[in-house]
Amino acid sequence: MPPLLLQAPTRIVQTSFVDSTRWERYRPREGDIIIGTYPKCGTTWTQRIVGMLIFGSAAPCDITQVSPWLDMKRFGDQPLAAIEAQTHRRFLKTHLPLDAVPVYQGVKFIHVGRDGRDAAMSLHNHVRHYSADFRARFDNPMSQDDHASSNGNGSVKGPVPADPAAFFADWVAAGGSRGNPDESFFQVTNSYWASRDNPDMLLVHYSDLKSDLGGEMRRIAAYLGIEISETLWPELIAAAGFAAMKAQGDLLLPIAQQIWDRGASRFFNCGTNNRWREIFTPGDLARYEQLVAQRFTPDQARWTARGRLAAPPTGPQ
Numbered sequence: 001m002p003p004l005l006l007q008a009p010t011r012i013v014q015t016s017f018v019d020s021t022r023w024e025r026y027r028p029r030e031g032d033i034i035i036g037t038y039p040k041c042g043t044t045w046t047q048r049i050v051g052m053l054i055f056g057s058a059a060p061c062d063i064t065q066v067s068p069w070l071d072m073k074r075f076g077d078q079p080l081a082a083i084e085a086q087t088h089r090r091f092l093k094t095h096l097p098l099d100a101v102p103v104y105q106g107v108k109f110i111h112v113g114r115d116g117r118d119a120a121m122s123l124h125n126h127v128r129h130y131s132a133d134f135r136a137r138f139d140n141p142m143s144q145d146d147h148a149s150s151n152g153n154g155s156v157k158g159p160v161p162a163d164p165a166a167f168f169a170d171w172v173a174a175g176g177s178r179g180n181p182d183e184s185f186f187q188v189t190n191s192y193w194a195s196r197d198n199p200d201m202l203l204v205h206y207s208d209l210k211s212d213l214g215g216e217m218r219r220i221a222a223y224l225g226i227e228i229s230e231t232l233w234p235e236l237i238a239a240a241g242f243a244a245m246k247a248q249g250d251l252l253l254p255i256a257q258q259i260w261d262r263g264a265s266r267f268f269n270c271g272t273n274n275r276w277r278e279i280f281t282p283g284d285l286a287r288y289e290q291l292v293a294q295r296f297t298p299d300q301a302r303w304t305a306r307g308r309l310a311a312p313p314t315g316p317q
Helices: 022-024 045-056 078-085 114-129 134-137 163-172 186-193 206-211 212-224 231-241 242-247 283-296 300-304
Strands: 004-005 032-038 091-094 109-115 201-205
Touching: 022 045, 022 078, 032 045, 032 186, 045 091, 045 109, 045 206, 045 231, 045 242, 078 186, 091 300, 109 186, 109 212, 114 163, 114 186, 114 212, 163 283, 186 201, 186 283, 201 212, 201 300, 206 212, 231 242, 231 283, 283 300
Parallel strands: 032 091, 032 109, 109 201
Antiparallel strands: none
């Protein structure tokens, strides 16, 4: 029997990039894994880690093929067909809030968090440097990829300021989004945080991956019930490091050559935090902090800004 539906989506999110109704055709399998994040919070990093754990190998492979983005419109029905044909334990990607995707019994979720200021800084590099050919597809009003008028967090439509400070100012003014409040940084983070005590939900943080990659990889493996030989762990941990992933970028993300001006080298840009400190204006940073205070609990605010290791919550997690 297929896994039992525990929670149906309560909202529809449609932008020039994503369509949450694609999940209506998702046929779950026991043990499926869904990696759900706000953009630029460590999605691809976590996909790489989970893939190595599942396959028990550090060999590079095309992440978009082994871990499809189901709600991404430009791929058409390809992700659905791909996951139906997969025989390995499946692990999927989404940038949607949790309440826009179905939740099934026995399907595992991993949410990766990051400080919103770091995510916005990385997002600016991401959308500013789309290739001319890729951007032209979305500037074309007849594009089959563009049946929604709103700008999503990954949308290429509309001008992107060259100055990251100006980009952040617009992002904050829009409530932590590029125009669609249904997939804002706060909506996405809140939706997963609310389910943090669910045994089929694991919260991982970008900063924790940076400070203790091996420990966090072991934590993910334990959550997924995957056993890894002690002799293999050093190889997997080394392959999950930023420098290794950037060096293998063309193998891990071959599609990047079609999307960014420097291909995978642009996508795997810096992999660091706090670059915003000398760039964003004090006024915009204060407005961001106001949004955090309004929309996050104190424990959630601490976790989102610093992670589990640096700022453990005072309440249950």
